[in-house]
Amino acid sequence: MKEISCKLLVVGAGPGGYTCAIRAGQLGIDAVIVEARRPGGTCLNIGCIPSKALIHAADEFHKVARMAKGESRLGISTGSPRLDLSQTIAWKGGIVERLNSGVSGLLKRAKVKTVEGWARFRDGKTVEVETELGVQVVRAEHVVIATGSVPVELPFLPFGGPVISSTEALDLNEVPGHLAVVGAGYIGLELGTAFRKMGSRVTVVEAQPRILPLYDAELTKPVAKRLRDLGVEILTGARVKGLGQDGELLIEGGNGKKTTLPADKILVTVGRRPATEGWGLDSIDLEMDGQFIRIDDRCRTSMRGVYAIGDVTGEPMLAHRAMAQGEMVADIVAGRKRSWDKVSIPAVCFTDPEIVTAGLSPNEAERAGYDVRTSLFPFQANGRALTVERDDGFIRVIARADNHLILGIQGVGAGVAELSSSFSLALEMRARLEDVTGTIQAHPTLGEGLLEAALKGLGHAIHH
Numbered sequence: 001m002k003e004i005s006c007k008l009l010v011v012g013a014g015p016g017g018y019t020c021a022i023r024a025g026q027l028g029i030d031a032v033i034v035e036a037r038r039p040g041g042t043c044l045n046i047g048c049i050p051s052k053a054l055i056h057a058a059d060e061f062h063k064v065a066r067m068a069k070g071e072s073r074l075g076i077s078t079g080s081p082r083l084d085l086s087q088t089i090a091w092k093g094g095i096v097e098r099l100n101s102g103v104s105g106l107l108k109r110a111k112v113k114t115v116e117g118w119a120r121f122r123d124g125k126t127v128e129v130e131t132e133l134g135v136q137v138v139r140a141e142h143v144v145i146a147t148g149s150v151p152v153e154l155p156f157l158p159f160g161g162p163v164i165s166s167t168e169a170l171d172l173n174e175v176p177g178h179l180a181v182v183g184a185g186y187i188g189l190e191l192g193t194a195f196r197k198m199g200s201r202v203t204v205v206e207a208q209p210r211i212l213p214l215y216d217a218e219l220t221k222p223v224a225k226r227l228r229d230l231g232v233e234i235l236t237g238a239r240v241k242g243l244g245q246d247g248e249l250l251i252e253g254g255n256g257k258k259t260t261l262p263a264d265k266i267l268v269t270v271g272r273r274p275a276t277e278g279w280g281l282d283s284i285d286l287e288m289d290g291q292f293i294r295i296d297d298r299c300r301t302s303m304r305g306v307y308a309i310g311d312v313t314g315e316p317m318l319a320h321r322a323m324a325q326g327e328m329v330a331d332i333v334a335g336r337k338r339s340w341d342k343v344s345i346p347a348v349c350f351t352d353p354e355i356v357t358a359g360l361s362p363n364e365a366e367r368a369g370y371d372v373r374t375s376l377f378p379f380q381a382n383g384r385a386l387t388v389e390r391d392d393g394f395i396r397v398i399a400r401a402d403n404h405l406i407l408g409i410q411g412v413g414a415g416v417a418e419l420s421s422s423f424s425l426a427l428e429m430r431a432r433l434e435d436v437t438g439t440i441q442a443h444p445t446l447g448e449g450l451l452e453a454a455l456k457g458l459g460h461a462i463h464h
């Protein structure tokens with residue numbers, strides 16, 4: 001049994017863990033990272049990156065397919081496209097591999113030692129790693145738990161055969177004839193839309209009365225309309241009950257009516273849960289916050305010198321939250337004074353159209369006791385949106401009525417994901433409506449919608 005000691009041990013090389021280790025290395029901290037699979041975690045290997053690659057391929061295919069059907073208004077016609085999904089998946093694999101080696105290279109350059117294998121805690125400062133070359137013991141002064149999350153499995157619809165999670169959905173070699181999706185949240189709608197565009201019949205079963213229940217209804221309406229236009233069938237207020245004898249999905253509607261749905265694949269996307277099993281959490285006895293590890297504003301757990309970051313610590317389970325926590329914890333271990341003081345963690349749902357949220361929604365701002373001004377600028381009045389044939393959606397700004405401090409910015413529209421950076425920047429800089437209206441936005445861009453929404457908040461939009 002080999003033993004090594006270090007100042008910082010990071011368990012899990014997802015976006016949280018690898019960011020923490022790289023930053024620690026840059027700060028001259030002697031760091032070790034343990035990863036059982038490939039560097040990059042869920043995000044890089046089976047999450048953010050592969051899903052966005054597939055969404056892009058589906059968009060390209062859909063565009064050409066519309067032209068082939070004579071549905072293009074641009075005067076472009078073409079023959080029927082064909083999609084070789086195995087080639088698409090190989091292309092996606094290439095991107096993942098490139099990023100895998102990128103992360104490994106960055107860890108190496110920061111002089112972080114990587115141990116490949118499954119870590120199990122002996123106590124709060126020691127782990128045993130089952131590596132290919134035998135058991136490696138790692139002792140550290142500081143430990144960061146960054147084990148991430150795994151898909152929730154429905155007990156009456158376990159994964160296996162036609163019942164798949166996002167991981168298998170991102171590795172299919174053929175477009176399923178009929179895809180049933182359980183859960184109209186982030187993954188269900190991102191991937192459901194992509195498969196519809198690649199030619200599948202798609203039926204989404206959602207337990208709540210509407211899609212994307214995490215977001216307010218105003219934001220999700222353009223997405224619901226687009227799903228209808230694309231021909232995605234949505235059953236809301238419906239629960240799945242299991243599989244019938246012939247493999248069909250058993251569904252109970254809100255009115256108690258039972259139906260069956262034959263499907264080639266059943267993609268279950270009903271949420272993710274923290275990865276807290278199999279690595280000895282019981283042997284370190286940390287305080288929990290429900291199913292997540294409880295942390296404070298420095299990502300400290302209830303045990304001295306043990307930190308936790310990323311999905312294992314709770315919502316929102318987003319890669320950029322994990323990375324920001326990882327960077328902060330490395331600074332703290334290096335002796336710097338840091339605590340979590342972010343105004344917002346932006347979120348982007350890569351549906352069609354995309355949804356971006358940063359800061360408070362109108363309801364959240366009112367619930368927080370603010371007297372607010374909410375102003376909304378529709379893309380119907382935005383030149384850029386018209387020139388890319390997508391005038392659905394809007395940008396919405398929520399500001400305090402008294403001093404115009406911006407509390408939240410949201411947008412829905414094709415391509416608005418890229419606006420998330422200006423939304424977050426405005427919030428983090430504590431911008432007022434006047435700061436946004438005093439900033440020139442290039443023309444013609446979707447970003448002009450932010451300027452116009454802020455102008456509207458001050459009572460004088462120019463283009464609406």
Ligand code: FAD
Nearest residue numbers: 012014016036041042043047048119148310311317318319
């Ligand atoms: P993870 O990325 O889950 O990494 C944890 C790592 O720890 C894994 O590599 C695992 O193998 C390793 N590990 C666990 N236990 C051990 C152990 N005992 N020993 C050794 N190694 C261990 N988020 C976004 O912000 N934007 C998106 O567009 C987005 N799209 C997504 C799409 C899909 C399909 C999915 C599933 C998720 C998506 N997410 C997205 C969420 C994002 O992937 C997660 O929030 C993010 O990966 C969390 O990072 P993490 O570092 O906490 O954990």
Ligand code: NAD
Nearest residue numbers: 183184185186187188206207269270271272317348349350
């Ligand atoms: P989710 O929480 O976004 O959505 C789950 C949906 O399933 C909800 O609408 C819920 O009402 C529904 N549901 C739950 N139980 C059900 C049942 N029995 N029958 C029918 N519907 C049911 O979860 P997800 O889509 O699995 O994504 C997991 C997490 O991954 C997200 O919360 C997010 O943090 C992360 N993610 C982020 C992005 C992004 O940032 N673009 C993309 C994908 C995933």
